Every structure is written in structure tokens, then in C-alpha cells.
Amino acid sequence: MITRYHNLIISLACRIIVPFILIFGIYIILFGHYSPGGGFQGGTILAAGVILTRLVLGKKATYKKFPPQLGLILGAIGLLIYGGTGMVALLAGGNFLDYSFLPIPGIESAERRYYGILFVEIGVALGVFGVLLSIFDGLSKEK
Amino acid sequence: MKWLGIILICLFAGLLIYAEGDISSYGDPSSPASIHVSPEYIMRSYEETHTPNMVTAVLADYRGYDTFGETTVIFTAGLICYLLLGSWKRNDH
Numbered sequence: 510m511i512t513r514y515h516n517l518i519i520s521l522a523c524r525i526i527v528p529f530i531l532i533f534g535i536y537i538i539l540f541g542h543y544s545p546g547g548g549f550q551g552g553t554i555l556a557a558g559v560i561l562t563r564l565v566l567g568k569k570a571t572y573k574k575f576p577p578q579l580g581l582i583l584g585a586i587g588l589l590i591y592g593g594t595g596m597v598a599l600l601a602g603g604n605f606l607d608y609s610f611l612p613i614p615g616i617e618s619a620e621r622r623y624y625g626i627l628f629v630e631i632g633v634a635l636g637v638f639g640v641l642l643s644i645f646d647g648l649s650k651e652k
Numbered sequence: 653m654k655w656l657g658i659i660l661i662c663l664f665a666g667l668l669i670y671a672e673g674d675i676s677s678y679g680d681p682s683s684p685a686s687i688h689v690s691p692e693y694i695m696r697s698y699e700e701t702h703t704p705n706m707v708t709a710v711l712a713d714y715r716g717y718d719t720f721g722e723t724t725v726i727f728t729a730g731l732i733c734y735l736l737l738g739s740w741k742r743n744d745h
Contacts, residue, residue, distance in 0.1 A: 538681075541705065541708050542703045542704065542705055543704050543705055544705065545705070545707070548712075552660070555713055564679055566714070580730070581730060581731065581734055584726075584727050585677040585727065585732055586725040587723070587727075588685065588723055588724065588727050591719075591720055592720065592725055595720065605717070606717055606720065608713060608716075618700075619699065619700055619701055620689065620701045620702055622700065622701040622702070622713055623701055623702040623703055625712075626703060626708060626709065626713055627702065627714065629712045629716065629719070630708075630712060632723070633719065633723050636723050636726060636727055637723075637726060639730070640726050640727055640729065640730030641730075643730045643734055644729075644730055644733045647733050647734055647736075647737035648733075648737060648740070650722075652738065
């Protein structure tokens with residue numbers, strides 16, 4: 510059982526740092542088109558932010574905000590977003606994961622592939638985030 | 653049995669050393685890896701996907717099926733960890 514870490518410095522530093530870690534994780538996910546980054550890296554950073562709160566604030570406080578069962582559910586939703594993007598392209602007449610067939614009106618084929626990559630990256634990020642958190646919760650649970 | 657293993661290892665080592673002579677040197681512009689699909693990606697990935705980061709375009713678009721498999725592997729690993737470490741109570745009856 511991870512209990513609250515009673516140290517003013519660590520607790521305050523965690524409070525200041527964690528929002529920035531989460532925002533940086535989202536930035537890494539969404540900016541993967543233009544710079545190194547993407548779903549895997551951003552999801553890992555998001556998971557690191559939540560795990561830091563788990564370590565510092567203890568399980569009692571953080572399980573209320575983010576229940577441990579939510580990890581695997583988020584992972585499954587992420588995988589579903591990925592597979593769903595591929596299936597939508599398949600149903601719209603293209604091959605599986607051929608984003609140029611995504612039914613987004615008003616934009617050309619290359620732009621549709623841009624948004625297809627974005628959806629897929631979000632799915633990967635949710636999957637990695639949920640799975641890492643679920644593994645941490647599984648390893649740190651009490652008997 | 654022990655000698656059979658040693659002979660097999662020597663044979664495979666010889667095979668690998670023999671095959672190593674045909675590997676093109678690292679970064680060779682005329683190697684098959686550099687003349688088959690790489691120039692296509694480098695020339696056309698921005699026009700086709702509007703994504704300046706070529707790595708992301710290859711990872712999520714051209715090789716999307718591969719990345720789908722990777723994500724499935726990660727999710728399966730998480731599922732197995734959950735099943736092994738478990739967070740539900742088993743009914744003893």
C-alpha cells in the first residue's frame with residue numbers, strides 16, 4: 510500500500526510539476542506530426558505524470574480521482590479508436606487503415622490522411638497510457 | 653548429445669559468417685534498402701500525407717498495420733499483467 514508521502518517539499522513540487530507533465534504529454538502527442546514524438550512517447554509521459562501523483566499523494570487520494578480499473582478500459586478504448594479508424598476507412602471503400610478514404614467532408618485526400626494519422630496517434634497514446642498505469646497499479650497493489 | 657550441439661552451433665556460426673559477406677555496408681546509398689521504398693517516402697510523404705515529420709508518416713500511415721500490431725501487443729501485455737497480478741477477489745467455493 511502506497512501511503513501519502515509526508516514531505517512538504519516533495520508534495521509541493523509534485524503539485525507544481527504534474528500539470529505541466531500532463532500538458533507536455535498532450536503536446537508531444539499532438540505535435541508528433543511536426544517534431545519527434547507521437548502516441549507512444551506522449552502516452553508514456555502522461556502515465557509518468559499520473560504515477561507521480563500516485564507515489565506522492567498516496568493511493569487513498571488518487572484512486573478517487575483516477576480509479577485503477579480505468580487503466581485497462583482506457584487501453585481498450587485506445588485500441589478501439591485505432592481499429593475503428595481502420596474499419597471506417599474499410600467501410601468507406603478503401604483498404605484497412607487507408608486514411609484517404611475516411612469520410613471527412615470538405616478536405617482533400619492528403620489532409621484526410623493527416624487527420625487519420627492524428628486519430629491513430631491519439632488511440633496509441635490512450636492505449637500506452639492506460640496499460641502502463643494498469644501495470645503500475647497491478648504491481649503496487651496490496652494482497 | 654553435447655557434441656551434436658557444439659557441431660550445430662559451429663555450423664550456424666559458419667553460415668552466419670558466410671552470409672555476412674553479402675550484407676551491404678552501413679548507409680550504402682546503393683543498397684537495396686535505400687533504393688526500393690525509401691526514396692518514395694522521402695519524395696512523396698509530404699505531398700501524400702501533409703505531415704512534415706516523415707517518421708510519423710511512415711509509422712502511422714504507410715506502416716499503419718504494423719503499428720496496429722504493436723498497440724495490440726502492448727494492450728495484450730497489460731491484460732496479461734492484470735490477469736496475473738489481478739485486482740479482483742477470487743470466490744473460494
